[in-house]
Amino acid sequence: MARLRRKQSVLLTIAGTLLVLPTVAIALTTAHRDRAATAMAPGDHQHHHQHHQHHHPTSNGHGDHGSPGEDHGNHGNHSTSPTQATLRTRGTVAPGQPIAIEIAIAGADGQPITAFETFQEKQLHLIVVRDDLGEFIHVHPTDRGDGVFTLDLTVPTAGNYTLFADYKPTGQGEQVSALALAVPGADSAAPRVQDDRTRQINNTQVDLAIAPAPQAGQSTTLTFEIKDTNGQPATDLRPYLGERGHLVIVRQGEPRDRSAYLHAHALGNTPPHQVSFHTQFPRAGTYRAWGQFQRGDRLITADFWINVP
Numbered sequence: 001m002a003r004l005r006r007k008q009s010v011l012l013t014i015a016g017t018l019l020v021l022p023t024v025a026i027a028l029t030t031a032h033r034d035r036a037a038t039a040m041a042p043g044d045h046q047h048h049h050q051h052h053q054h055h056h057p058t059s060n061g062h063g064d065h066g067s068p069g070e071d072h073g074n075h076g077n078h079s080t081s082p083t084q085a086t087l088r089t090r091g092t093v094a095p096g097q098p099i100a101i102e103i104a105i106a107g108a109d110g111q112p113i114t115a116f117e118t119f120q121e122k123q124l125h126l127i128v129v130r131d132d133l134g135e136f137i138h139v140h141p142t143d144r145g146d147g148v149f150t151l152d153l154t155v156p157t158a159g160n161y162t163l164f165a166d167y168k169p170t171g172q173g174e175q176v177s178a179l180a181l182a183v184p185g186a187d188s189a190a191p192r193v194q195d196d197r198t199r200q201i202n203n204t205q206v207d208l209a210i211a212p213a214p215q216a217g218q219s220t221t222l223t224f225e226i227k228d229t230n231g232q233p234a235t236d237l238r239p240y241l242g243e244r245g246h247l248v249i250v251r252q253g254e255p256r257d258r259s260a261y262l263h264a265h266a267l268g269n270t271p272p273h274q275v276s277f278h279t280q281f282p283r284a285g286t287y288r289a290w291g292q293f294q295r296g297d298r299l300i301t302a303d304f305w306i307n308v309p
């Protein structure tokens, strides 16, 4: 990753995937001092592909490979098409100030995808995580209507970030695209891994229980208990984005593709102050989980580190 800073460039890596299909990946590089928008030319795919592979040397079986054209040739018998997402930034990319970003969604044929299903009240959910898991942002870019989503994104600290765009083109399943964004600046302090299972956020206490104990490849259930700091169960939990809560889990380390991202859906049949999520950690590693819950008019984000052997 330090390689990026030495080159003083912003690397924008684009990986669009379908859930079970191999990833279609595109990457492009642009000098960060270039204030002009960087457009992707169709012929650029091959040129930048090698750079992308270099950046993600440990792609797994679902990892990044091939240009959209190659993918179509190799997997043309699938009934749905993979999508590709392209990240563009305008202006200066720096911490603490808005970064104008555009995320363009296209089909394998390169044509923009303009129709998206609303799920969890939005058409695109964007989870922004610093690659050492030190920062987490959950935002919803605006659909411009032409296959491009826009947002002014402010990240608090410098570093290498991955943007996980979660969306459903109409008639297709949920898709997750991983997009890399390098934010130049002073090195950020590495986050402290805490393995306790209690968080206090203002007057709210959130306890996490995981049963059975997490293990790579095994299903497990994460249950969050939301209480007042005096121990009384919360009675004012409301739906957040149409569900009892949201849970995003991201794995530390390479590869920074969609395989690092887990998004679980809340189960319905739990007591009013508990929210449970069923998930499976696909591989061993260090993960960080962010549970988000609406208490009255306040959004609570409770984070926990999870070591998966």
Ligand SMILES: [Cu+2]
Residues within 6 Å of the ligand: 120, 122, 124, 125, 126, 138, 139, 140, 241
């Ligand atoms: Cu969202």
